Amino acid sequence: MLIAMKITEFLEELGSNSPAPGGGSISALAGALGGALTAMVCRLTVGSGKYAEVETEVTALLAEADALSGVLTRYVDADTEAFNKVMAAYKLPKATEAEKLDRSAAIQQAMMYATNLPLEVAACCLKVLTMAVRILAIGNSNAASDAAVAGLMAHAGLHGALYNVKINLGSIKAPGFQQEIQTKMDLIIKEDERLHSELIAVAGKVIG
Template sequence: MELKALSVEGFINETGSSSPAPGGGSIAALNGAAGAALIEMVASLTIGKEKYAAVEAEMKEIQSKAHEMKAQFLAYIDEDSAAFNKIMAAFKLPKDTEEDKKARSAAIQEATKGAALVPFKIGELANALLPLAATVIEKGNQNAITDGAVATMNARTSVHGAFLNVKINLGSIKDEAFVADLNAKMEAIENSVDEKEQALLNKVNL
């Protein structure tokens, strides 16, 4: 079942079911997709307006970037669930012999790395939405400025939500260099994402 092809109601109901996937990682990707879609919308509502002719080229570029990022986030909804399912499959491998146990342990480690990398990519991509949100808030159609603000909030939520899913997987990974690398990269993003969000929301003076 392709999650991204479900109706909104179908996806939400599937999330609420007893199945552990889709879970927080897929929802973080959904937040990112919603943020990208709102940025794309504000850019689209700016293009073709005489009042905003000076920023038309810039808005067309943002519209295109946001459209591509939206597609990436939608793909990550399914990738995150697939990565979780690979861990579950690895745990079901035989463990009758020492060789079986070693192979099973290696498969679990490899699958867990994959399950950490997917939400890391989601968070990284969500962080990259913020400069686009900044531009549509500052220069885009001011009638849609609150849509830019909601995009910003979705991007920030996507970052934190995705990284929580990275961290829970890192706790099971024995490769210390891998863990340290992702932790350092996440820390650099998390240290600034809340501040970026607040700075953008402060520009929406209602």
């Protein structure tokens, strides 16, 4: 498993000539890091008398941040597995017409899976960004820069994941599926733009 590697081992594998892990796994990792940083700021806020008024809200944020970081961590390996499924489908035999049809169907199925997965990564990153913005505004001000970095990591992971959605979507021959995915992407992008602007504005006020 990629996620079980030491950081140096992971970086070595990432920098090799193997196409996976690639941008999809890194996008999931960026989101997971953002989630973990968000959780850290929550933990540095909970239990402090100075922030007693937001204790209940921050406790709820902490639980969600931990959960999302765990989900995104699993997606680091899942993205590479999705890529491998696509490659396996392309390697299916195509000597006969029946084999060609089966291969084509397998490729489309694998591509749809490889499109839905980074879309889910993007959706999770959007949730992390939402929480990072909130904890930046109400959390321990001594960890404000950490909350801001958490939001930036989620923002980067979101856009990285959407690039993977887009590059896979072009290979799918189902117009209905393409439209459905595009609609979901548009909604995610719109909300990300709003939250990213808010992150920068709040960071400017809290950090300077």
